[in-house]
Amino acid sequence: DTGVSQNPRHKITKRGQNVTFRCDPISEHNRLYWYRQTLGQGPEFLTYFQNEAQLEKSRLLSDRFSAERPKGSFSTLEIQRTEQGDSAMYLCASSFVANTEAFFGQGTRLTVV
Amino acid sequence: TQLLEQSPQFLSIQEGENLTVYCNSSSVFSSLQWYRQEPGEGPVLLVTVVTGGEVKKLKRLTFQFGDARKDSSLHITAAQTGDTGLYLCAGVKWGAQKLVFGQGTRLTINP
Numbered sequence: 001d002t003g004v005s006q007n008p009r010h011k012i013t014k015r016g017q018n019v020t021f022r023c024d025p026i027s028e029h030n031r032l033y034w035y036r037q038t039l040g041q042g043p044e045f046l047t048y049f050q051n052e053a054q055l056e057k058s059r060l061l062s063d064r065f066s067a068e069r070p071k072g073s074f075s076t077l078e079i080q081r082t083e084q085g086d087s088a089m090y091l092c093a094s095s096f097v098a099n100t101e102a103f104f105g106q107g108t109r110l111t112v113v
Numbered sequence: 114t115q116l117l118e119q120s121p122q123f124l125s126i127q128e129g130e131n132l133t134v135y136c137n138s139s140s141v142f143s144s145l146q147w148y149r150q151e152p153g154e155g156p157v158l159l160v161t162v163v164t165g166g167e168v169k170k171l172k173r174l175t176f177q178f179g180d181a182r183k184d185s186s187l188h189i190t191a192a193q194t195g196d197t198g199l200y201l202c203a204g205v206k207w208g209a210q211k212l213v214f215g216q217g218t219r220l221t222i223n224p
Binding site for chain 1 (some may be wrong): 153155205214
């Protein structure tokens with residue numbers, strides 16, 4: 001297992017377009033988290049899954065954002081009708097249920113032009 | 114308002130010097146983690162502290178969790194250029210499942 005994998009690493013999109021990111025967690029980990037990080041700030045929590053159940057969503061996750069983890073393995077984060085303010089690094093992390101130590105992927109850098 | 118406040122936000126020192134980075138909060142945490150992040154990469158976990166007053170050492174890095182579980186510090190002895198990076202503290206509140214991050218300390222070690 002090579003750790004948490006995120007694709008794509010970089011995405012440039014025009015305002016108003018939809019984008020989807022994928023995260024493949026460490027295979028034994030039940031929990032999967034999505035965070036967003038803007039320049040000069042620490043990561044902000046967006047949502048997390050335990051297996052396939054989405055258990056918590058931040059108020060940052062507007063109705064343009066949706067995340068899924070259909071079989072409790074990989075996850076996707078979709079942003080509809082992107083806005084310039086969505087430009088950020090989107091980070092995925094995974095952990096065991098009994099342990100909140102999270103291991104992060106390399107992130108997807110989104111630029112909305 | 115940031116739940117976890119890190120200080121300083123920026124630090125630039127010469128190789129060989131010692132430094133301390135602080136992570137403070139008015140909230141109590143069940144555990145606290147320190148990460149290091151390189152530009153364009155995700156954060157990499159350095160250490161987790163779970164007991165009030167706990168001290169953990171990782172080579173030249175010493176991490177301490179405050180007695181009241183509200184604060185933490187990271188001390189680096191004899192800094193090296195390879196220590197350059199963004200250092201993030203992140204806490205988990207009792208009963209919560211998510212990490213809450215500080216804004217980070219950007220450390221630059223000059224040769």
